[in-house]
Amino acid sequence: MPESNENGNGYDFVVVANRLAVNHVTNEDGTTGWERSPGGLVTALAPLMESSEGAWVGWHGAADDVLEPFDHGDMHLVPVPLSSEDIEDYYEGFSNGTLWPLYHDVIARPDFHRHWFEAYRRVNQRFAEHTAQVAAPKATVWVQDYQLQLVPAMLRDLRPDLTIGFFNHIPFPPPGLFAQLPWRHSVLRGLLGADLIGFQRASDASNFRRAVHNRMGYYVEDEMIHVPLQTNAPDHGSPLAGFNADADRGTAVRVNSAPPAGVARLVEAKEFPISIDTATITALAKREDIIARSQEIREELGNPETVLLGVDRLDYTKGIRHRMKAYEELLQNGSLTVGQVCMVQVASPSREGVESYRLLKEEIEQTVGRISGEFDTLSHPAIRYLHHSYPIEEMVALYMAADVMLVTALRDGMNLVAKEYVAARRGDDGVLVLSEFTGAADQLRQALLINPHDVDELKAAILRATTMDSEDASARMENLRRQVVHHDVRRWATDFLDRLGELTGVVSVKG
Template identity: 75%
Template structure:
């Protein structure tokens, strides 16, 4: 691809769309990342002559922009200290727990936020420099919430979209953030702000109304042309303390023509590359591998499967507690049932994640020590990341998929499992606190905090009449197959084009 002065479509994400690999001759190269976001946007970038701005994954290294697989890639350098403060610190020890209902306690450090602001500015400048006149720039996720406003300042000619892949918290939680006004104003720099669930979009609108007092109608937020600095809000005319909410609010009135611009906030539920999962599930070698997995587990009647990043939001501890109690009660027995838990490594530089891994591995050891037999194991625990082919084989082997997240923006594993089950067999047990629960109503929906309810659902899933299971799975597959990740991207970008 020839270098040009600007690109019509620019994606800004924390990571580039490629991973560095070691080639057969011992050199280094790049391959396209397997994630759903890259899968959805790569064809659009190829059609639009697009660029992708992101960190390439190595600290204290600066790379020049390069082309790969039909994309122009713009690496953003980060120092080791910035990775620690911006990424592991503010993004994953402040925002992540705060946005996930404070399941873990968020930490608030001023130097983390200063690093976050500095890195967001670097991403914004890189995107502004590479975008053509009137380009569309799509910013991705919670690590880059200040970028939209920075882009608007640098390039008022471009269309700006933002998508939040994780939940957005209710006003009472979000208001704990010391830099709440900076984050809100950062996000409101976008023309379109997308969320996974309607409830997330409503939470954002409520926070904007409560904290900033902006007028909102039909998902459209009327952003004043001249916005006050955060520390000036409480002194503005029309602003008053609201003791009932513990916030500063303003009586919102429809603004006068020309005093504002529109930022729209609404839900665009993300999905998966359905076609790829379906094609893999039909491959003879993957079907044979799924059968091999069942044999290696001793051909139990019911294989329960959990697939998660090792994260405290995923409800892995609750799942294991429910399974252990079912074994203790005699409602399940080892040999008749087996739990396979894939827990891919995650943020191992963050202390809370190291402690979680120790706790989970200790729990697995205790349960297996108590209930294993010479022929069968109670829990097969796999602390690895696996290629998609192996994951699809696991989906085919599993009778019951356990998605017990305590809070999750969407949870694409639930959709991948359903897409793989073309036979119509299999049962999905799904937490009502995932975005997927809004769309997948034929799953067995549960409150993962209620261990007794989770136990009941696991037994029901294991003993469900085959016709009932097939009826539920057929309904789930219709939803997943008709709403794939390409449709998600197209709907967001079409709406963004309409707004401008």
């Protein structure tokens, strides 16, 4: 089990995530070591951990491997071991085969398997136990994302002295969709172990509160949920220790229209839109080598008048097929011509062992081949498809090289690519075409907002973006940049933790 800090009191601030804040790397000389992960979450929280005796609990990325806790820089890292079976059932199974498609509006069909949920419960319990061991008395614990939705209640049972926050990085579905989940009550009870539950959008927070009200019968007032204390006591006679699938079969729930009598915990569920490390992106966009690289990219594409760019993880939620269909039809009807325009699509590999992702990859590659074969010229490509992951320096160069950014996700918690594109613009040029089904659409209102399911609307937005008056484009981008600069990822973390610190967790409610 993990150890406490050198004073023996544990750590005052603990982050719990599926992955640790570091990646295992092999150096050029053959030695191995650790390097800090480049993601925005680590960037936001690392400074807070360094100044507050922080620890990070998560899986270190290697199955069937047990590591002792270790320090990296000023962070204490607590590896949670996962077996190959855990990865298959907890991560690839329940997290990404059940929750991911269900929470993304069933764009793909979710699968429901009891042994997947049992693995999910078992791994969540392991995360909770490691966290309980390493947290100082009255510490603040921040649990991250959909893979760990049972941890808050499990942790509260183990350590009721803790202040617990949870943030859901992906959408939360409407109650009608969420009701399909056989273990819906277990997930709701798990999340309600937190004092503060954060979501990307106000609609996601509302969906959660409505699900709690409808399924659990708890009184909900504005953003506050009244949780009777006895509901958090686990049923230790159950093989699932308070997260019994049998309890999820009931449908008759008495919905309370008034606060419960006696003592209840108040749990707040509200939106805290995440953002990016704006300072790093803007600094990279000023580097001479990256500026030169952006110009080189345009030359490699044959110096078209307009470069369209899509950057996505290869996932069925990202709307890549819809984007390519719209582009292909614009080429077919002559609204756009190769040489005038070129599309670049970066699709980083994702879950390649999953059948639905393998089929999506094949379909995208066939579409790219068809467009290239019909419209490429000797000097100008119609489309450049890049099935790779790239370092942030290359991504910033791509953002700077692109005149139009196409973000056409069918459903997305936030979509930080849209914000990265805005941050990378050195001037006030560039146009963002943005799906209204992304969390980013709530903040980036000056983008060209579209319904990606409507291919004609998407085509019209692409045409408008390629011909937009420079003054209109400049005014829009100036507004977008102001929003992204003022609301970066550090402000997101600070806003969440400040609010978490204000909550007491238990209140007396008069009957």
